[in-house]
Amino acid sequence: MAPSRSPLTRASIVGAMTGLLGRDAVETGAQQLREASVDRFRKYTAVHGIYDGPIPAAIVYPSSAAQVAAVLRFAQDNLVNVVPRTGRTATEGGLETVIEDSLVVDGSRLDAIVSIDPVDMMATVQCGVGLQRLEDTVRARGLTTGHSPQSKPLAQLGGLVATRSIGQFSTLYGGIEDMVVGLEAVFPDGTVTRIKNVPRRAAGPDIRHIVIGSEGALCFITEVTVKLFRYQPENNRYFGFLVDRFADGIDALRELVTAGYRPSVCRVYSPEDGRQHFADLIRGRNLVVLVAEGPKPLADATAGAIEELFATRPHERLDGTVIQHWFEGLNWGQDKIDAEKAAMLAHSHLGFTTEVSVDWSRAAALYDAVMTRIRADFPRAGDLTMLGAHSSHSYQTGTNLYFVYDYTINCSPREEIEVYHQPLNAIIVTEALRLGGSMVHHHGIGKYRTAWTEQEHGSAYYLLSGLKQAFDPRGVMNAGTIFPLAPGAGGSGPASRS
Ligand SMILES: Cc1cc2nc3c(=O)[nH]c(=O)nc-3n(C[C@H](O)[C@H](O)[C@H](O)COP(=O)(O)OP(=O)(O)OC[C@H]3O[C@@H](n4cnc5c(N)ncnc54)[C@H](O)[C@@H]3O)c2cc1C
Numbered sequence: 001m002a003p004s005r006s007p008l009t010r011a012s013i014v015g016a017m018t019g020l021l022g023r024d025a026v027e028t029g030a031q032q033l034r035e036a037s038v039d040r041f042r043k044y045t046a047v048h049g050i051y052d053g054p055i056p057a058a059i060v061y062p063s064s065a066a067q068v069a070a071v072l073r074f075a076q077d078n079l080v081n082v083v084p085r086t087g088r089t090a091t092e093g094g095l096e097t098v099i100e101d102s103l104v105v106d107g108s109r110l111d112a113i114v115s116i117d118p119v120d121m122m123a124t125v126q127c128g129v130g131l132q133r134l135e136d137t138v139r140a141r142g143l144t145t146g147h148s149p150q151s152k153p154l155a156q157l158g159g160l161v162a163t164r165s166i167g168q169f170s171t172l173y174g175g176i177e178d179m180v181v182g183l184e185a186v187f188p189d190g191t192v193t194r195i196k197n198v199p200r201r202a203a204g205p206d207i208r209h210i211v212i213g214s215e216g217a218l219c220f221i222t223e224v225t226v227k228l229f230r231y232q233p234e235n236n237r238y239f240g241f242l243v244d245r246f247a248d249g250i251d252a253l254r255e256l257v258t259a260g261y262r263p264s265v266c267r268v269y270s271p272e273d274g275r276q277h278f279a280d281l282i283r284g285r286n287l288v289v290l291v292a293e294g295p296k297p298l299a300d301a302t303a304g305a306i307e308e309l310f311a312t313r314p315h316e317r318l319d320g321t322v323i324q325h326w327f328e329g330l331n332w333g334q335d336k337i338d339a340e341k342a343a344m345l346a347h348s349h350l351g352f353t354t355e356v357s358v359d360w361s362r363a364a365a366l367y368d369a370v371m372t373r374i375r376a377d378f379p380r381a382g383d384l385t386m387l388g389a390h391s392s393h394s395y396q397t398g399t400n401l402y403f404v405y406d407y408t409i410n411c412s413p414r415e416e417i418e419v420y421h422q423p424l425n426a427i428i429v430t431e432a433l434r435l436g437g438s439m440v441h442h443h444g445i446g447k448y449r450t451a452w453t454e455q456e457h458g459s460a461y462y463l464l465s466g467l468k469q470a471f472d473p474r475g476v477m478n479a480g481t482i483f484p485l486a487p488g489a490g491g492s493g494p495a496s497r498s
Contacts, residue, residue, distance in 0.1 A: 004079065004099070005079075005099055005100050005101060006078050006079045006080040006081075006101060007078070007079065008078050008080065008101075010057045010101050013057040013058065013078075013080055013101055013103065014026060014028055014057055014058050016074055016078075017058050017060050017071070017074075017103065020067065020070045020071060020074065021060055021061070021062060021067055021070075021071070024061075025060055025061040025062065025063070025067075025109075026058050026059075026060050026061075027058060027059040027060070027061070028057075028058050028059075032059060033055050033056050033057075033058070033059065034051040034055060035051075036056055036059050036083075036085075036095070036097065036104045037051050037053050037054065037055050037056060037096065037097045038051060038053065038093075038095065038096055039088065039089075039090040039091065039092075039093060039094060039095035039096060039446075040089065040090060040091045041090075041091060041092055041093040041096070041417070041421075041446065041447075041448060042093075042096070042417065043340075043341075043344070043350070044344055044350055044409070044413055044416045044417070045413055045414060045416065045417070047341045047344050047345055048345075048413040050413060050414055052414070053096060053097065053098060054097055054098060054099055054100035054101070054102065055097070055100070056083070056097045056101065056102040056103060056104045057080070057101040057102065057103060058103060058104070059103075059104040059106055060103055060104070060105055060106065061106050061108070061109045062105065062107070062109070062110070063109045063110060064110070065110075065184060065186055065192050065222040065223070066192075068105065068107075068110075068186045068192075068220050068222055069186050069190040069191075069192055070190070071103065071105055072105075072186055072187070072188045072189075072190060072220060072476075073188070073189065073190035075103055075188065075476045076188040076189060076190075076474050076476050079474060079476060080101065080102065080103055080476060081097070081098075081099035081101075081102040081103070081476055081477075081478070081479045082102065082103050082105055082188070082216075082220075082476055082477055082478065083095060083096075083097050083102050083103070083104045083105065083216060083478050084105050084107065084158070084162065084216035084220045084221075084477075084478065085104055085105070085106050085107070085159070085216075086106070086107045086108055086127055086128055086155070086156035086157070086158040086159040086162075087108075087130065087151070087154045087155040087156040087159050087160075088154070088159075089151040089154050089155045089159070090159065090163070090444070090446065091353075091443050091446070092440075092443050092444050092445065092446025092447065092448055092449065093446040093447030093448045093480075093481070094162075094163070094215050094216060094444055094446040094447065094478070094481050096446075096447050096480070098447065098479055098480040098485055099479050099480075102479075105220060106128075107126070107127040107128045107156070107158045107220070107221075107222070108128040108156060109128060110126035110127050110128040110158075110222060110223075111126055111128040111129050111130075111156075112125070112126045112129070113125050113126075113129055113133075113134065113137060114126065114223065116137065116138060116141065116143075116228070117228075118141060118143060118228070120197075121143075121227055121228040121229070122181050122197060122225050122226065122227060122228060123138060123145070123225065123226055123228055124197075124223060124224070124225040125157050125223070125224055125225075125226075126157075126222065126223050126224075127156060127157055127158025127159075127161075127220075127221050127222050127223065127224065128156050128157075128158065129156060129157050130153075130154070130155070130156050131145070131147060131149070131152045131155055131156065131157065131160060132152050132153045132154075134157070135147075135148075135152065138228055138231075139231055142230065142231055143228045143229065143230060143231055144228070144229050144230070144231035145179065145226055145227070145228060145229075146167070146169055146172070146173030146174075146179065146227070146229045147160070147165075147167045147169075147173065147176060147179060147226070148167035148168045148169050148331075149165050149166065149167045149168070150168070150330060150331050150332050151165075151331070151332055152167070152331050153331055153332065153333035153334075154332065154333065154334065154337075157221075157224045157226075158220075158221045158222075158224070160176055161176055161180060161183065161211070161212055161221055161224050162211075162212075162213070162214060162215050162216055162221055162444075163213065163215060163442070163443065163444040164176060164177055164212055164213035164442060164444065165442055166393055166441075166442040168264075168265055168327070168330070168392070169264035169265060169291075169293065170264075170392075170393045171257065171262050171263055171264060171265070171266040171393065171394055172262045172263070172264035172293055172294065173229065173264065175393070175442065176212065176226075177208075177209065177212050177213070178227075179226045179227050180208055180212055180224060180225070180226055181197040181198075181199075181225040181226065181227060182194070182195045182196050182197035182198070182208070182225045183195050183208065183211060183212075183221060183223060183224045183225065184221070184222045184223035184224075185211050185219040185220060185221045185222060186219060186220045186222055187218070187219045187471055187472075188219070188471070188472050188474065188476050188477055192222075193219075195207055195208055195211070197225045210467060210471070213444070214467075214482075215444045215445065215446070215478065215481050215482050216477060216478040216481060217468065217472065217477050217478040217481045217482045217483065218467060218468065218471045218472055218477055219471060219472075219477065230295075232293075232294065232295065232296075232299075233293075235292075235293065235294065235295065235296045235299040235300075236264075236291055236292065236293050236299065236324075237291070237292040237293075237299060237300075237302075237303040237306075237320065238290075238291055238320035238321070238323040238324045238327075239288075239289070239290040239291070239292075239303075239306050239317075239318075239320055239323065240278075240287060240288070240289055240290075240317070240318030240319075240320065240322060240323045241287070241288040241290075241310050241313075241315040241316070241317055241318070242281075242282070242283075242285040242286070242287055242288075242315060242316040242317075242318065243268075243285060243286050243287075243288060243313070243314070243315050244285060244286070244314065245286065246268065246270050246286045246364060246367050246389075247364035247367075248286065248313070248314075249268030249269075249286045249287070249288045249391070250268055250360070250363045250364050250367075250391060250399065251364075252268070252288055252309060252310070252313060253266050253267075253268060253288070253391060253394050253399060254360045254394075254399075255309055256290075256305065256306065256309055257394045257395070257396065258360075258396060259305065261301075261302050261305045261306075262294075262302065263290045263291055263292050263293070263302055263306065264291050264292070264293035264294075265289060265290060265291035265293075265327075266289075266290060266391075266392075266393075266394045267287075267288070267289040267290075267390055267391060267392045268286060268287065268288050268289075268390060268391045269282075269286060269287040269289070269388070269390040270286055270367070270388040270389050270390065271284050271285060271286060271388070272386050272387060272388030273386075273388030273389055273390050273404050274286065274287040274388070274390075275388075276386065276388075276404075277326060278318075278322070278326070281318060281322065285316070287318075288315075289323055290306050291323070291327075292306060347408075348408060348409045348410075349385065349406065349407065349408045349409065350406065350407070350409070350416075351386070351404060351405065351406040351407075352404075352405060352421050352424070352425075353402060353403060353404050353405075353443075354402075354403050354405075354424070354425050354428040354429065355400055355401070355402040355403070355440065355441040355442055355443055356400065356401055356403075356428060356429065356432035356437050356438060356439055356440065356441055357393075357398060357399065357400040357401070357432070357437050357438045357441040358398055358399070358400075358401065358432060358435055358436070358437030358438075359397055359398040359436065359437070360397065360398050360399065362398075362435045362436065362437065363391065363398065363399050363401065365435060366401055366431060366432060366435050366437060367389055367401060369431045369434075369435070370389070370401075370403055370427060370428050370431050371387065371389075373427050373431060374387055374405070374424065374427055374428075375387070377427065378423055378424060378427065379423075380407065380410070380419060380420060380423075383407045383408045383409070383410055383420070384405060384406070384407050385406045385407060385408060386404065386405065386406040387403075387404075387405050387406075388403075388404050388405075389401050389402060389403045389404065390402050390404070393441065393442070398437075400441040400442070401432075401441075402441070403428050405424055407420055422448065425448065425449070429449060429452055430452075433452060433455055433456065438456065439452050439455075439456050440456075444481075444482075445481065445482045446481060447480045447481055447485075450480065450481075450482065450483060450484040450485070451484060453482060453483060453484065464482075465483070468482075468483055
């Protein structure tokens with residue numbers, strides 16, 4: 001069913017929420033609602049106070065799975081669009097309320113660390129627990145989640161699972177899909193479902209994956225159980241190597257990973273991207289960053305393999321402490337978000353990113369194709385102040401490419417998305433698809449890559465669309481996310497705003 005505006009009035013939606021959750025759990029302040037209508041995809045318009053899209057009826061703060069179930073059941077019965085949220089770091093429009101009078105369901109009051117089990121090596125937390133808080137708590141016991149996205153200081157477990165997030169140490173620990181043992185989620189008919197914690201099972205398809213990456217478009221995640229690992233930073237060994245070509249860096253990563261080594265960090269930066277982080281050290285070259293981690297004999301063996309690999313390749317070696325210090329300041333807390341806002345306003349300038357994945361054999365070709373096409377085909381190429389890329393997550397069969405682009409805005413703030421961000425995003429996404437890769441590596445489809453969801457999945461789109469029909473038959477969960485908004489659906493989604 002196509003999502004559309006609820007027949008209920010805003011006042012009756014708010015009244016029903018107050019009845020279900022109590023006054024303290026229902027926010028209707030005008031500015032809060034405006035800010036809740038967008039996410040970081042619209043960070044430039046937002047910093048100028050421009051909120052052109054549909055404004056939600058309320059932000060609600062349930063404090064139990066039963067309350068989430070009551071809210072979702074009400075939404076389904078009354079065709080009210082629901083936008084789940086937790087840490088609010090979404091970058092792809094997943095938090096945009098494209099239907100007027102949506103309910104933003106904020107899980108941040110579900111913030112209990114339920115259990116930490118150092119024998120079975122799992123932690124169970126509610127969806128609103130911040131990853132930084134969980135990590136600090138388990139580190140005090142000599143453990144780690146192994147999950148370290150750059151948004152760690154802000155993101156919460158519900159959103160991290162909903163977006164299939166991945167962290168800086170992924171080559172060793174994997175993405176969130178490798179970490180989730182079990183979880184609890186609430187579906188729009190009010191069903192509360194618990195996927196139990198077991199080490200592995202062959203009891204049918206792995207149903208965790210219906211929820212992991214569902215971006216709020218199928219269900220609301222209320223609780224998550226993740227794996228724990230021993231935290232042994234004293235064994236870490238940090239490496240930086242400057243190489244001439246981006247392709248040389250990619251080849252070094254491929255050699256190491258396909259040989260069976262698992263450095264926790266495995267990255268290569270183009271000169272332009274690398275310069276942002278390492279300034280004058282780069283001098284026009286590409287930077288390979290590696291970290292060997294784990295029990296000492298394993299970390300030493302990985303470090304030995306790294307040294308051996310580069311012994312046969314032309315390079316200049318950087319001091320490992322430079323890499324270690326860089327990592328210590330890499331994550332983004334509220335201070336960096338605030339500084340970015342001030343800079344956007346002061347300089348009419350900003351940066352965005354688009355992350356995709358591709359097989360090893362086509363990674364260098366994808367990098368070259370995107371760089372060439374953006375410089376040749378993007379009409380505002382002259383406004384770009386930086387265009388670069390890095391590979392930051394590697395696998396047996398391939399790697400990701402994370403394109404970064406900064407530009408000066410020579411149009412009105414309102415036009416910025418259409419004039420700059422969307423055309424740049426489209427070039428990267430279409431080149432990744434053309435070369436057989438995935439159009440999205442870890443930020444989620446959100447609302448701005450839905451034009452390519454069918455192409456991404458091909459004949460398997462049958463399975464994906466079947467999940468939406470089965471679990472959200474009335475189309476009330478995060479309309480326009482993962483699945484394109486149907487033409488003529490109520491509200492003014494990304495398409496109609498363009
Ligand atoms: C500075 C910065 C750095 C980042 N670095 C990384 C990185 O290194 N790796 C990475 O993978 N991502 C990164 N991201 C993207 C983003 O932080 C992650 O995708 C993160 O997982 C989002 O978590 P959140 O709690 O902020 O979710 P939110 O922003 O609140 O929501 C994200 C999406 O998940 C859905 N959602 C949220 N909570 C729930 C729930 N309880 N149930 C169902 N659906 C829900 C929302 O509807 C939305 O579609 C970064 C973002 C920023 C701003």
